[in-house]
Amino acid sequence: MKKRIFTAIVLIAIFGVIAVRLTWIRAWRTDLTLDGHPVNDARIYRNWSGDVLLDLRPVSGYLYVVRRSDTTVGIPNASFLIECPAFVLARERPLRVVDIRTDKAGGINPNLILSSGTLSFRATDGKTIKLISH
Numbered sequence: 001m002k003k004r005i006f007t008a009i010v011l012i013a014i015f016g017v018i019a020v021r022l023t024w025i026r027a028w029r030t031d032l033t034l035d036g037h038p039v040n041d042a043r044i045y046r047n048w049s050g051d052v053l054l055d056l057r058p059v060s061g062y063l064y065v066v067r068r069s070d071t072t073v074g075i076p077n078a079s080f081l082i083e084c085p086a087f088v089l090a091r092e093r094p095l096r097v098v099d100i101r102t103d104k105a106g107g108i109n110p111n112l113i114l115s116s117g118t119l120s121f122r123a124t125d126g127k128t129i130k131l132i133s134h
Contacts, residue, residue, distance in 0.1 A: 024053045024088040029134040034059065035127045044131065045088050052119065052131065053088060053095075064129070065097045066112065066119055073110040073121050074099045100124050 024045035032039045032054070041058040052066040053076070063081075065074050074097025082089040098105040106124040113120040120130040 022090045022093055023047065024090065026086050026088075027052075027133065031132045031134070033128075033130045034123075036130075047090075054129065054131070055088075056123075056129075060123070060125060060127075062124065064100075064121075064123070065095060066114075066121065067097075068114060071112055071114060072097075072099055072101075073112055075105050075124070 024047045027044045027046050030044045032042045032044060034056075039056070039059055043055040045053040045055070047053070050068045052068075054064040054066070056062045056064065057078075063076055063078055065076050066072075067074070076095050076097045080091045080095060082091070100106055100108050100110055100123075108122060108124050108126070110121040110123075117133045118131065120128060123129050
C-alpha cells in the first residue's frame with residue numbers, strides 16, 4: 001500500500017513538472033496598445049520562462065510569441081495550443097514559432113524593445129504593439 005501511494009505521489013509530481021513547462025498563464029494586469037490605441041479584446045499569457053503569448057486574433061487575427069531569452073518575436077501555429085479562460089496549454093516545449101523577420105512570416109524587423117514591465121514591437125501589419133504590466 002505504501003508503495004502505491006509513493007508511486008502515485010511521484011507520478012503526480014512528474015505530471016505537475018511537465019504541465020508547468022507547457023502552461024501559459026493569463027496575465028490579467030496588463031495594458032496593450034496597438035498604434036497607441038487601447039486594445040481590450042486581446043489576451044496576454046506568460047509562461048514560466050518569462051516569454052509572452054499575445055492573442056490578438058479578435059483584433060487583428062494574429063498570435064505572437066515574444067521570447068525574452070533570445071529576444072525574438074514569432075508567430076506560433078494555433079493548432080499547437082489548447083485554450084482555456086485562464087491559461088493556454090502548449091502541445092510542445094518550446095512552442096515552435098516562425099520568426100517574423102523571415103520571408104515566410106512577412107520579413108518585418110520587429111524592433112523589439114524589452115524593459116522591466118514593458119515590451120514593444122512592430123507587428124507583421126506594421127502597427128506597433130506595446131504591452132505594459134502592472
